[in-house]
Amino acid sequence: MPVAAQPCDIGFVGAGVMGKNLIMNLVDNGFRVIAFDLDQSKLEALQAQDDAERGDSPPRVLTCNSYTDLLASLSAPHLIVVSVPAGSPVDDVCHKLVDAGLQADDIVVDTGNSLWTDTQRRETEYEGQFILFSTAVSGGEVGARFGPSLMPSGDPYAWTRIKPMWEAIAAKVDPDTGKPIERKAPGEVVAKGEPCAAYIGPSGSGHYVKMVHNGIEYADMQLICEAYQVMRDALAMSASEIAAVFRRWNEGLLNSYLIEISAEVLDTVDAETGAPLVEMILDKAGQKGTGLWTAVSSLELGCPAPTIAEAVYARSISTLKDQRVKAASLLAGPDFDKPSAEQRDSLIDQLHDALYCAKICAYAQGFDLMRTAAKEQGWTLNYGEIAKIWRAGCIIRAVFLQSIADAYERNEELENLLLDQYFAEQISSNQRNWRKAVANASLWGVPVAALSSALSYYDAYRTAVLPANLLQGQRDYFGAHAFERVDKPRGKKYHVEWSDPARPMTRLK
Numbered sequence: 001m002p003v004a005a006q007p008c009d010i011g012f013v014g015a016g017v018m019g020k021n022l023i024m025n026l027v028d029n030g031f032r033v034i035a036f037d038l039d040q041s042k043l044e045a046l047q048a049q050d051d052a053e054r055g056d057s058p059p060r061v062l063t064c065n066s067y068t069d070l071l072a073s074l075s076a077p078h079l080i081v082v083s084v085p086a087g088s089p090v091d092d093v094c095h096k097l098v099d100a101g102l103q104a105d106d107i108v109v110d111t112g113n114s115l116w117t118d119t120q121r122r123e124t125e126y127e128g129q130f131i132l133f134s135t136a137v138s139g140g141e142v143g144a145r146f147g148p149s150l151m152p153s154g155d156p157y158a159w160t161r162i163k164p165m166w167e168a169i170a171a172k173v174d175p176d177t178g179k180p181i182e183r184k185a186p187g188e189v190v191a192k193g194e195p196c197a198a199y200i201g202p203s204g205s206g207h208y209v210k211m212v213h214n215g216i217e218y219a220d221m222q223l224i225c226e227a228y229q230v231m232r233d234a235l236a237m238s239a240s241e242i243a244a245v246f247r248r249w250n251e252g253l254l255n256s257y258l259i260e261i262s263a264e265v266l267d268t269v270d271a272e273t274g275a276p277l278v279e280m281i282l283d284k285a286g287q288k289g290t291g292l293w294t295a296v297s298s299l300e301l302g303c304p305a306p307t308i309a310e311a312v313y314a315r316s317i318s319t320l321k322d323q324r325v326k327a328a329s330l331l332a333g334p335d336f337d338k339p340s341a342e343q344r345d346s347l348i349d350q351l352h353d354a355l356y357c358a359k360i361c362a363y364a365q366g367f368d369l370m371r372t373a374a375k376e377q378g379w380t381l382n383y384g385e386i387a388k389i390w391r392a393g394c395i396i397r398a399v400f401l402q403s404i405a406d407a408y409e410r411n412e413e414l415e416n417l418l419l420d421q422y423f424a425e426q427i428s429s430n431q432r433n434w435r436k437a438v439a440n441a442s443l444w445g446v447p448v449a450a451l452s453s454a455l456s457y458y459d460a461y462r463t464a465v466l467p468a469n470l471l472q473g474q475r476d477y478f479g480a481h482a483f484e485r486v487d488k489p490r491g492k493k494y495h496v497e498w499s500d501p502a503r504p505m506t507r508l509k
């Protein structure tokens with residue numbers, strides 16, 4: 001039975017945190033939405049939010065109690081967004097929608113953090129039953145409400161259906177400055193600016209790009225945390241002093257949402273104890289899996305992303321709290337003196353430059369990963385556009401993304417961000433401090449796995465001759481794995497009889 005007197009523009013399954021805020025964003029932008037959730041209290045909360053925000057105007061959000069009513073309230077071909085936790089809940093909803101009468105030309109849009117291979121599998125599995133489209137969403141609760149970054153992918157026809165809605169609700173960027181256009185109040189809409197929503201490519205590509213976004217997010221967060229730890233443990237700075245440093249950094253090259261919120265977290269006082277709240281939070285990091293997936297993908301593709309992987313490991317080692325507490329009294333650290341108060345300012349400057357250079361490397365790794373995956377999957381990704389839709393709305397939003405977009409505008413075929421002249425110069429002029437920061441942290445015994453892995457990545461990437469020649473020798477010695485020679489054409493393989501004193505060499509076919 002239709003719940004709406006006239007058909008709605010779009011239906012939602014799932015009115016949890018993300019679903020509810022996307023719905024409110026859509027209604028602010030004038031779209032008619034009908035929502036269904038198995039949990040009635042979520043629908044009540046959605047309606048309560050609409051009641052609180054709409055003032056004297058009539059209710060803008062409609063809700064219903066079954067999949068059948070949801071379909072009946074939409075005109076065909078139906079357009080339905082699924083906002084449920086990634087994994088089997090997405091398939092459960094798809095099956096229920098099919099049972100309720102979904103048709104082959106209906107569109108189902110998965111907006112969760114789905115594993116990209118699940119999205120590919122689903123597109124094939126549901127072919128003929130309905131069109132599975134996806135849109136990866138970044139920006140958390142506030143982003144969903146006032147402007148997320150959206151990474152849609154899949155069937156191009158489905159994109160034409162949902163494009164006007166996604167472009168309306170997405171975060172917007174001022175094209176002249178590359179900076180986000182703020183939108184913070186319910187009812188507000190931003191009609192101007194470049195929307196942070198762009199079609200990414202075939203099925204799976206949008207979720208792959210979002211996965212890499214999250215991998216970069218892990219690295220970015222870990223790098224900031226390492227700078228915090230050096231200031232806290234080596235420079236003996238208080239949480240509010242560190243917050244002040246982050247706020248200053250946020251005025252310059254490091255300007256980003258993550259630096260901004262880090263300063264706010266550090267400046268918050270615990271109401272119960274009066275201590276900085278950050279010091280009352282247990283140092284055990286959680287993770288939902290997207291950073292891990294990024295690291296696994298980099299290993300599978302043989303595309304180095306060590307700073308992202310280190311960020312995942314940093315979360316893992318943080319969970320070993322009880323062992324670390326035991327080890328803290330057992331395992332000796334270095335006996336180098338901690339720096340004096342007079343040295344503080346210059347050491348903070350070193351940390352700033354280290355964070356900036358390492359951040360460039362983390363992004364270089366993420367973009368290289370997307371490039372490598374695209375090659376393998378046969379996707380044509382527009383890296384400049386991806387950087388642009390990350391300038392606002394998403395968790396890694398930063399002015400820095402404009403520089404990445406510019407780099408790809410200079411050269412669409414750029415193999416690695418480090419090869420772009422601007423970034424090469426940025427690292428070249430800041431690397432001295434980066435090296436000093438990493439060296440000092442190691443002398444003081446403060447772990448900086450992400451900052452130093454980025455430095456090793458940079459050094460390895462700029463090294464024409466790595467020690468892999470010896471490694472190939474070792475492999476050939478014990479396993480006859482063969483090697484190429486520097487003085488012979490690539491692809492020709494050689495093997496040496498290492499145990500024979502004459503060391504005869506054979507060329508393998």
Ligand code: 6PG
Nearest residue numbers: 138139140214287288289290395
């Ligand atoms: C985003 C976030 C969002 C979520 C991550 C973090 O872009 O909005 O990345 O997707 O916060 O899943 O997850 P972890 O729990 O793994 O840190």
